[in-house]
Amino acid sequence: MTASPKLLSLLSSDPAEFAELVTGMQAADVAEALRDLAPGAAGRVIAALPFDLAVEVLDDPELEDRVSIIRSLDAGTAGILLDAMSADQQAMLFRDLPEADRTRLLPALSRPAQEALTLLLHYPLEKAGGIMTTEFMSVPPTWTVEETLQLIQRVGGAKETVYELYVVDPTDGRLRHVVSLRELILSDRGKLVTKVGSRRKPVTVDPDTDREDVARLISKYDLLALPVVDQAGRILGIVTVDDVIDVMVAEQTEDAQKFGGLEALDEPYADVGFGAMIRKRAGWLTALFIGEMFTATAMGRFEHEIERAVVLALFIPLIISSGGNSGSQATSLIIRAMALREVQLRDWWRVAARELPAGLALGTILGIIGLLRILLWQTLGWYDYGPHHLLIAETVALGLVGVVLFGSLAGSMLPFVLRRIGFDPASASAPFVATLVDVTGLVIYFTVALFMLRGTLL
Amino acid sequence: MTASPKLLSLLSSDPAEFAELVTGMQAADVAEALRDLAPGAAGRVIAALPFDLAVEVLDDPELEDRVSIIRSLDAGTAGILLDAMSADQQAMLFRDLPEADRTRLLPALSRPAQEALTLLLHYPLEKAGGIMTTEFMSVPPTWTVEETLQLIQRVGGAKETVYELYVVDPTDGRLRHVVSLRELILSDRGKLVTKVGSRRKPVTVDPDTDREDVARLISKYDLLALPVVDQAGRILGIVTVDDVIDVMVAEQTEDAQKFGGLEALDEPYADVGFGAMIRKRAGWLTALFIGEMFTATAMGRFEHEIERAVVLALFIPLIISSGGNSGSQATSLIIRAMALREVQLRDWWRVAARELPAGLALGTILGIIGLLRILLWQTLGWYDYGPHHLLIAETVALGLVGVVLFGSLAGSMLPFVLRRIGFDPASASAPFVATLVDVTGLVIYFTVALFMLRGTLL
Numbered sequence: 001m002t003a004s005p006k007l008l009s010l011l012s013s014d015p016a017e018f019a020e021l022v023t024g025m026q027a028a029d030v031a032e033a034l035r036d037l038a039p040g041a042a043g044r045v046i047a048a049l050p051f052d053l054a055v056e057v058l059d060d061p062e063l064e065d066r067v068s069i070i071r072s073l074d075a076g077t078a079g080i081l082l083d084a085m086s087a088d089q090q091a092m093l094f095r096d097l098p099e100a101d102r103t104r105l106l107p108a109l110s111r112p113a114q115e116a117l118t119l120l121l122h123y124p125l126e127k128a129g130g131i132m133t134t135e136f137m138s139v140p141p142t143w144t145v146e147e148t149l150q151l152i153q154r155v156g157g158a159k160e161t162v163y164e165l166y167v168v169d170p171t172d173g174r175l176r177h178v179v180s181l182r183e184l185i186l187s188d189r190g191k192l193v194t195k196v197g198s199r200r201k202p203v204t205v206d207p208d209t210d211r212e213d214v215a216r217l218i219s220k221y222d223l224l225a226l227p228v229v230d231q232a233g234r235i236l237g238i239v240t241v242d243d244v245i246d247v248m249v250a251e252q253t254e255d256a257q258k259f260g261g262l263e264a265l266d267e268p269y270a271d272v273g274f275g276a277m278i279r280k281r282a283g284w285l286t287a288l289f290i291g292e293m294f295t296a297t298a299m300g301r302f303e304h305e306i307e308r309a310v311v312l313a314l315f316i317p318l319i320i321s322s323g324g325n326s327g328s329q330a331t332s333l334i335i336r337a338m339a340l341r342e343v344q345l346r347d348w349w350r351v352a353a354r355e356l357p358a359g360l361a362l363g364t365i366l367g368i369i370g371l372l373r374i375l376l377w378q379t380l381g382w383y384d385y386g387p388h389h390l391l392i393a394e395t396v397a398l399g400l401v402g403v404v405l406f407g408s409l410a411g412s413m414l415p416f417v418l419r420r421i422g423f424d425p426a427s428a429s430a431p432f433v434a435t436l437v438d439v440t441g442l443v444i445y446f447t448v449a450l451f452m453l454r455g456t457l458l
Numbered sequence: 459m460t461a462s463p464k465l466l467s468l469l470s471s472d473p474a475e476f477a478e479l480v481t482g483m484q485a486a487d488v489a490e491a492l493r494d495l496a497p498g499a500a501g502r503v504i505a506a507l508p509f510d511l512a513v514e515v516l517d518d519p520e521l522e523d524r525v526s527i528i529r530s531l532d533a534g535t536a537g538i539l540l541d542a543m544s545a546d547q548q549a550m551l552f553r554d555l556p557e558a559d560r561t562r563l564l565p566a567l568s569r570p571a572q573e574a575l576t577l578l579l580h581y582p583l584e585k586a587g588g589i590m591t592t593e594f595m596s597v598p599p600t601w602t603v604e605e606t607l608q609l610i611q612r613v614g615g616a617k618e619t620v621y622e623l624y625v626v627d628p629t630d631g632r633l634r635h636v637v638s639l640r641e642l643i644l645s646d647r648g649k650l651v652t653k654v655g656s657r658r659k660p661v662t663v664d665p666d667t668d669r670e671d672v673a674r675l676i677s678k679y680d681l682l683a684l685p686v687v688d689q690a691g692r693i694l695g696i697v698t699v700d701d702v703i704d705v706m707v708a709e710q711t712e713d714a715q716k717f718g719g720l721e722a723l724d725e726p727y728a729d730v731g732f733g734a735m736i737r738k739r740a741g742w743l744t745a746l747f748i749g750e751m752f753t754a755t756a757m758g759r760f761e762h763e764i765e766r767a768v769v770l771a772l773f774i775p776l777i778i779s780s781g782g783n784s785g786s787q788a789t790s791l792i793i794r795a796m797a798l799r800e801v802q803l804r805d806w807w808r809v810a811a812r813e814l815p816a817g818l819a820l821g822t823i824l825g826i827i828g829l830l831r832i833l834l835w836q837t838l839g840w841y842d843y844g845p846h847h848l849l850i851a852e853t854v855a856l857g858l859v860g861v862v863l864f865g866s867l868a869g870s871m872l873p874f875v876l877r878r879i880g881f882d883p884a885s886a887s888a889p890f891v892a893t894l895v896d897v898t899g900l901v902i903y904f905t906v907a908l909f910m911l912r913g914t915l916l
Contacts, residue, residue: 023657023658024657024658024659025658026658026661026679028678028679028680062678149643152643152644153643153644156640156643156644157644162640162643163621163639163640163682181621181639181643182614182620182621185607185610185611185614185620185639186610186611186614186615199481199482200481200482200483200484201482203484218703219700219703219704219707220486220520221484221486222486222700224621224682224699241682241699241700241703242677242680242699244703245676245677245699245702245703245706246677248703248706248707248710249677249706249798252706252710252713252794253794253798255710255714256713256714256717256790256793256794257790257791257794259714259717259718259790259888260717260786260787260789260790260791260888261783261786261787261790261888262787262790262791265791268795268798268800269791269792269794269795269800269801269809270795270800270801270805270808274812274815274816277812277816278816278819278820281784281787281816281820282819282820282823284783284787285780285783285784285787285820285823285824285862286823286824286827288779288780288783289776289780289783289824289827289828290827292775292776292779292780293776293831295775295776295779296772296773296775296776296831299771299772299773299774299775300772300841303768303769303772306764306768306771307768310761310764310765310768310771311761313757313764313768313771313774314754314757314758314761315754315757316757316771316774316775317750317753317754317757317774317775317778317896317900318747318750318751318753318754320775321746321750321753321782321889321892321893321896322743322746322747322750324779324782324889324892325719325742325743325746325747325889325892325893326739326743328718328719328887328888328889329718329719329720329739329742329743329889331718332714332715332717332718332719332720333715333718333720333723333727334727335714336710336711336714336715336727337726337727337728340707340711340726342726342727342728343727343728347728350728351727354732354735357732358732358735358736358739361736361740362736362739362740362743365740365743365744366743366744366747369744369747369748370747373751373754383758404743429786429888430717430718430719430786430887430888430889431779431782431783431786431787431888434779434782434783434892435779435783438775438779442775
């Protein structure tokens with residue numbers, strides 16, 4: 001937060017001191033510092049940086065405003081910098097560029113870079129194809145370890161990673177084998193690359209694989225990069241572990257915001273404009289509000305009962321919120337278990353068979369506490385629930401058992417229903433579950449009351 | 459799910475076919491298959507695997523039951539396998555072993571492994587020291603690139619990673635420089651290692667750094683490993699990117715469960731016993747229930763108003779749930795922004811200054827919808843809210859504005875308050891916020907009603 005004004009003032013006053021300062025800085029720190037500057041000022045800093053560092057800074061997705069920064073530069077500088085960027089970050093940047101700038105800047109790129117860009121932009125950002133890079137190292141199966149190591153020395157500097165080498169058949173472009181630089185270094189220089197490393201079939205994904213599944217595979221197999229191959233087995237690109245970490249962070253933010261009951265912001269909280277913020281929140285808030293209107297309808301059905309026994313109304317928020325809370329617990333458990341593939345769609349009855357006794361047990365615990373609370377207040381004279389206080393306490397307790405049981409069941413089943421009908425189970429937010437349970441909870445409570453209090457209060 | 463019985467049946471029938479099958483499998487897949495077997499059976503499979511694969515499988519944290527598996531093996535086999543495991547996974551396993559097994563198995567380890575284990579077990583699992591490994595590669599500053607590459611060839615096989623080399627001063631053990639294998643390969647063989655790579659100060663953490671911060675640094679600087687140094691700058695170990703990914707997944711699960719309003723399970727949903735599941739959920743559910751009891755108290759204060767105007771009660775669930783929903787939105791936004799360090803403690807007033815108009819705008823939207831809903835139902839004759847229906851509609855609308863405004867403010871400020879008093883801001887779950895807002899929401903609603911309806915309905 002403090003480095004950027006310093007950067008800017010040094011830039012305009014003492015170029016030597018500026019160069020000295022930034023050379024000792026990590027690219028990610030420069031990117032972070034530039035976030036506080038206006039695009040024009042950040043552009044001037046970028047243009048003044050040593051070339052390699054400038055490219056590294058632009059390559060960093062933490063530099064959120066890089067589209068505006070690139071647009072603030074003259075076409076010559078922008079073109080040279082863009083061309084030196086890594087293919088996946090080039091694509092990320094071009095995705096966000098307005099059409100006019102795309103056509104202006106595309107010719108600045110080399111022919112192979114243009115081709116790579118066309119390929120990468122073809123895939124959506126949510127898929128493996130949209131986050132892969134084309135800058136991987138490949139060798140033919142006839143090469144030796146020594147030849148491969150020499151190639152790395154010659155061209156490794158321009159590649160996204162040199163730690164995974166892809167053995168590709170030159171005749172059909174198919175991926176035959178994957179070998180790590182570690183395995184190469186540890187093995188005999190004269191060996192064929194195909195004889196080095198594991199005999200196991202390489203782990204691959206196709207370009208339409210969900211980026212979440214890419215992250216899961218990289219995590220499961222402890223990979224540094226995952227090759228993306230087409231239907232014929234030809235290698236198109238690789239997804240590296242650092243990009244996957246960025247994906248994981250982004251997905252986590254999205255899921256957290258969804259579970260909180262709003263649309264994913266896609267930008268940092270402080271950077272989202274007021275209008276966009278309201279739109280992202282008002283949509284779900286209004287939908288939930290309209291769903292919750294059924295509580296007014298349900299309550300209307302029981303208006304006469306409330307009139308006759310106002311005391312019943314006192315416990316409405318307590319009872320329906322307990323249903324919402326137990327539902328929110330169950331939903332968060334199941335959404336997460338689904339995301340980790342611990343629970344599959346076909347396991348729904350297994351989950352239901354667990355949530356039924358769990359809901360019953362939790363409801364009983366709350367029911368007993370509720371019963372004691374009413375009797376205690378009555379005994380101590382803190383509140384007078386009238387001559388039928390024992391019946392009222394029992395009604396509240398039974399209502400709680402029913403509502404918590406229903407909440408646990410509904411909350412755990414909702415993600416299954418959503419997935420079954422083709423939605424993201426993570427759309428089952430805590431407020432969504434609470435709304436679902438509120439309406440039914442009221443009906444359960446009043447039905448119990450009608451049954452328990454008929455002939456006395458009702 | 460289907461591989462494990464096959465593994466087991468092959469093991470007892472045809473050892474050759476078994477060996478053939480597993481050699482083509484990734485260690486992570488074997489680990490996954492073993493999860494479905496009882497520890498004794500899994501132990502027999504492990505003992506029958508090729509040694510290197512067996513070690514790799516035990517090294518995989520996905521093999522959740524490895525403690526029981528190790529305990530099912532005879533001390534000789536267990537000792538040899540344990541000794542070959544990586545230091546960090548050894549420590550992870552020993553952490554979970556009962557005291558008796560620790561003392562039984564510790565002597566099976568080599569002297570350096572025992573020392574490393576003592577160091578690693580000294581730190582809690584939530585800190586950098588608890589997830590680091592001691593198997594990093596270090597060279598003195600006087601070495602050349604060639605000497606370093608030769609060392610990697612000789613001993614690299616036993617190290618966690620050979621992609622980051624640590625230049626350590628032999629006199630005081632301090633970390634002087636970090637160089638990547640890529641930089642070594644690309645540079646002149648005769649150069650000193652200290653002359654290769656970036657001049658920047660290496661990114662390091664101390665052993666008491668939170669593992670979440672370790673993950674953030676690895677993600678920010680795109681590192682493959684992060685060195686852990688003590689106060690004097692001596693290197694103790696490294697945290698590798700694959701371990702950090704495991705940490706990120708674990709933290710994400712913990713946060714999701716916390717936000718759902720329960721204690722983190724620490725185990726997959728299906729593996730948690732019924733009793734443990736109830737305990738993890740009942741704690742928060744009861745606490746929330748006791749908090750929510752204040753709604754009954756608040757409602758009691760307004761019992762006479764409800765008696766006189768039962769129609770007011772009809773909108774209670776609608777109004778308080780809207781407060782809870784807007785609060786849950788605001789909380790999830792701020793918790794996430796704090797986790798990503800987009801928002802600091804000192805930014806609380808900046809957030810409040812945004813949430814105030816946002817809450818007002820969202821409340822107004824819902825208020826207008828609520829007003830229209832009541833007037834529409836009245837006009838269409840779907841419900842009769844009596845002669846004062848316009849006043850009632852206005853009361854509901856104003857109540858909504860107040861409650862949503864309060865919900866947005868309270869929801870956004872709660873994480874700041876929690877952090878200020880030393881709690882994890884992520885403890886501010888959706889149900890927690892809803893409970894907080896329910897009680898105040900009732901008071902706001904009835905206060906508005908008293909003001910609006912005095913002299914007519916009240």
